[in-house]
Amino acid sequence: MSDKDSEEKHLYKMQKKKAIIDARIAKATEERGVLILMKGNGKGKSSSAFGTMARSLGHGLRAGVVQFSKGWLETGEHLFFKDHPMVDFHVMGHGFTWETQDKTQDIAAAQSAWEVAKAMLSDDRYNILIFDEMSYMFKYGYLDVSPVITALANRPTHQSVIITGRTMHRELGEVADTISKIEDVEHAFRKGVKAQPGIEW
Ligand code: ATP
Ligand code: MG
DSSP: OOOHHHHHOOOOHHHHHHHHHHHHHHHHHOOHHHHHEESSSSSOOOHOOOOOOHHHHHHOOOOOEEEOOOOOOOOOHHHHHHTTTTTEEEEEEEOOOOTTTTTHHHHHHHHHHHHHHHHTTTTTSSSEEEEETHHHHTTTTOOHHHHHHHHHTTOOOHHHHHHSSSOOOHHHHHSSSSSEEEESSSSGGGGGGOTHHHTTT
């Protein structure tokens, strides 16, 4: 086959591909916020969520964060975003006691973090919300999924929400728009590399 033939073939293939993509773009006309789930055992769920938040902030949009996590480490994302004028950042943190296993106190901490999250879901000033590590609250039975599903369904139309966590509640999967599963192919931890600020937290 001559170079000209292969060039023509390439052009034909690209034109066909463009037509398919253009048709898909023309079909996606709905304008609304989305529910994104970031799950799986690989590294990159929370960092993807905060990356998307940074992208939204670049467009001047308002963001809210509730971190349903241990909270004994001061994370880089909290240090970086907490004073941003367009970010409200809540860390469940200190009331939480994975280590002492005080279940009553854990449930109370989870509930009060959920109250903050719920208020954000009914506040149309927020364009994007991150509920980081929320999935564990369902896994450990600290929160019921049904009020969360209801609040998500009733949120302002333009509001997007990103929920992270290794495992996701089935019912959240049923109402999500975008679900990404990060695969654990390899992790430095297994090579004996110590966890480090800026990479791990
Ligand atoms: P990141 O915050 O880096 O995006 P993540 O949100 O996907 O990570 P989590 O399950 O929240 O992952 O775990 C957070 C911490 O655990 C990070 O410090 C991360 O480097 C580490 N981690 C994530 N996946 C693994 C893994 N497969 N093995 C060991 N450590 C991991
Ligand atoms: Mg995480």
